[in-house]
Amino acid sequence: MNTDSTELQNILCLKRYETPSDEYFDDFLDEFHRRQREDVLKRSARSLLMERVGVWFKELGMAKWAYGAGVAYAALMIAFVAWPKGGTEASASNPGVPTLEPVAHEKPVVDQEKDDAEPEF
Amino acid sequence: MPAENSSDPDYEFVQRAQDGDTRAFDELVIKYSKKLYGLVYNMTSNKEDTHDILQDVFAKAYRSLRHFRGKSTFYTWIYSIAVNMSLNFLKKRKRRSGMSLDAVDSGIQNDPNFVDQGHRANPRHQSNIHELQKKLNEALQALSVDHRAVVTMFDIQGMPHAEISKVLGVSEGTVRSRLYYAHQQLQGHLEDFRAL
Numbered sequence: 001m002n003t004d005s006t007e008l009q010n011i012l013c014l015k016r017y018e019t020p021s022d023e024y025f026d027d028f029l030d031e032f033h034r035r036q037r038e039d040v041l042k043r044s045a046r047s048l049l050m051e052r053v054g055v056w057f058k059e060l061g062m063a064k065w066a067y068g069a070g071v072a073y074a075a076l077m078i079a080f081v082a083w084p085k086g087g088t089e090a091s092a093s094n095p096g097v098p099t100l101e102p103v104a105h106e107k108p109v110v111d112q113e114k115d116d117a118e119p120e121f
Numbered sequence: 122m123p124a125e126n127s128s129d130p131d132y133e134f135v136q137r138a139q140d141g142d143t144r145a146f147d148e149l150v151i152k153y154s155k156k157l158y159g160l161v162y163n164m165t166s167n168k169e170d171t172h173d174i175l176q177d178v179f180a181k182a183y184r185s186l187r188h189f190r191g192k193s194t195f196y197t198w199i200y201s202i203a204v205n206m207s208l209n210f211l212k213k214r215k216r217r218s219g220m221s222l223d224a225v226d227s228g229i230q231n232d233p234n235f236v237d238q239g240h241r242a243n244p245r246h247q248s249n250i251h252e253l254q255k256k257l258n259e260a261l262q263a264l265s266v267d268h269r270a271v272v273t274m275f276d277i278q279g280m281p282h283a284e285i286s287k288v289l290g291v292s293e294g295t296v297r298s299r300l301y302y303a304h305q306q307l308q309g310h311l312e313d314f315r316a317l
Contacts, residue, residue: 012276015163025154
């Protein structure tokens with residue numbers, strides 16, 4: 001190892017002294033315990049919820065499943081019936097309401113018979 | 122599954138902690154918090170960040186302890202957790218805003234140990250301890266996170282190459298090569314403070 005490198009290491013060794021006091025580490029352990037308790041509480045609340053959901057599902061018998069399916073079907077049908085109709089019908093009933101349908105670029109209607117006819121003077 | 126490495130000096134504590142003895146884990150926290158503080162602090166150069174990362178390191182170790190198989194020593198294992206969490210933190214911080222050197226601490230300029238060592242290491246610059254510390258932090262922050270990690274472990278914490286390679290999961294050759302390039306870069310930054 002050359003001299004430069006040794007000197008560099010000596011300087012870097014100074015950083016070993018950048019440590020907090022012993023009090024800091026006592027408090028550190030206390031805070032670690034506090035955070036652990038908080039974590040346990042948070043996790044137990046979550047696991048309690050999961051447990052209740054699990055129990056609820058277990059308690060569901062066949063009849064309850066049927067009721068559940070019926071309620072879901074009814075909700076679906078209500079949503080289907082109550083859902084606003086498409087833009088064509090809406091615009092037909094109310095021409096002022098803009099729709100999302102693409103605008104058709106139509107040519108102006110030409111009166112064929114009028115064009116072919118002799119000019120009237 | 123309990124740890125199997127009975128040559129690990131922490132074997133008993135780890136076994137007890139794995140069996141649910143929280144006091145045994147406390148002993149491990151007390152034993153390693155200073156060393157790991159040094160590691161994380163020298164990687165981040167920020168006290169608040171170091172505090173939070175270190176808390177997270179021990180929390181993660183506690184949660185994962187049941188998966189610890191004892192293939193390495195507990196020290197190497199928890200050191201790897203600390204290094205990985207610090208590296209992830211630094212990468213995120215870099216992405217977020219770019220590290221500002223304003224965030225780098227300079228709180229030990231009055232530490233008598235530091236001042237004394239500073240004098241011994243470089244008597245020509247006795248009044249420049251604060252400047253030296255600032256330069257050191259700047260020089261370390263200028264390194265890439267991977268280079269900073271090896272400098273922290275080797276030069277500051279005094280870990281052997283083999284141990285560093287285990288912690289980082291790279292070959293010893295890679296460790297030596299990173300150290301070489303990191304030293305080159307640091308020598309450039311600390312030119313003024315080296316005894317010529």
